[in-house]
Amino acid sequence: MGESGQAGNQDPKEPTLHQRIQGDIENKIVSGEWPVxxxxxxxxxxxxxxxxxxxxxxKVLTQLARAGLIDRIKRSGSFVSQPHTQSAVLEIGDIRSEVESLKLAYDFRVIERIKHRASPADRLRLEVPASASVMDVTCLHRAGGKPFCLEERLISLDTVPEAEDALFTEITPGQWLLRQVPWSSAEHRIHASxxxxATAASLGVEVxxxxxxxxxxxWSNSGPVTQxxxxxxxxxHALTATFAPSS
Known part of the structure; x- marks a missing residue:
């Protein structure tokens, strides 16, 4: 069949047909092209x-249903579901607290911690100059012994030079930064992917x-802190936010 033939010649860097179909549907849902x-x-x-x-x-639709993006109704079809996210997340949350609120044991480990000169991609992510020094830190957070969240963080060492000596063995990078640096503003972006x-291997899920x-x-008053x-x-996981009418 054409499907198996394409898979056999698949460039490892190219998405599989399964990933392409899933990505196309997710993009239509997230963009609002396919409304609730x-x-x-x-x-x-x-x-x-x-x-x-x-x-x-x-298989694609089953995964999307498990992720809460669609509802599958027998003999009727599949429909875009009401999203878990009710509004923008306004707080800088603590993953440990998220896990412990579920009454599960929490632990984390640092997968990678690398200091280097900012690459073009880093400069775009963190809005730092070409001369900036940054640190990449990747952590896996677990809940009840199972992967819960993959954290991929970039820290500006120009703004937070103390981070160069932080090993993050006892405290997560996020909590360490909150204790060390008074932040002045933050920007959130939420999407499906x-x-x-690599992500699938870390989280213990299928590609x-x-x-x-x-x-x-x-950001702090001294400049960009972290992305x-x-x-x-x-x-x-689901996101919620509590808010009240503005006066």
Whole structure:
């Protein structure tokens, strides 16, 4: 079949058909092109559109349903579900507190900690000059012994030089920064993403699994402090916010 033939010649850097279908549907949902309640095209129609088997489409829709992006109703079809996120997240949260609120044991480990000169991508992420020194820190947070969140953080050593000597063995990078640096402003970006091979391996999920991603940048009066990407398996996390009418 064309599906297996394409898979055999797949460039490792190119998304698989499974990932492409899932990504296309996620993007339509997240962008609002497919609003809440929108009926997803039937499996047979998606299979024809992408030239794959209905089984492949069924697996994609099953993953999206587990992630809470769609509702599958027997004999009626699949529909875009009400999103878990009720509004923008306004606080800089603590992952330990999130886990402990679930009555689960919390632990974390540092996977990688590297100091280097800011690359072009780093300068874009953190808005620092070409001469800036930065530190990459990657951590895995676990809940009840299972992967809960993958943290990929970039820290400006020009703004927070003390971070160069911090090992982050007893306290997470996020909590360490909150204790060391008074932040003045923050920016959040929340979106859905399909897990790539490295992310899937860290979180113990299949490649292409729908994940919830929170990206945040914080600044102090001295300049940019950190940019962090927090990736959660979509079926293990939801965001809520409490707010009141402005006076």
């Amino acid at each position: 309640g929108f009926r997803i095209p039937f499996e047979i129609d998606l299979a024809k559109q992408y030239g794959v088997s209905r089984m492949t489409v069924n 399909a897990a790539d091979a 292409g699994t729908a994940c919830l991603v929170i990206e945040r940048r914080t 962090v990407k927090l990736t959660y398996p979509g079926d293990r």
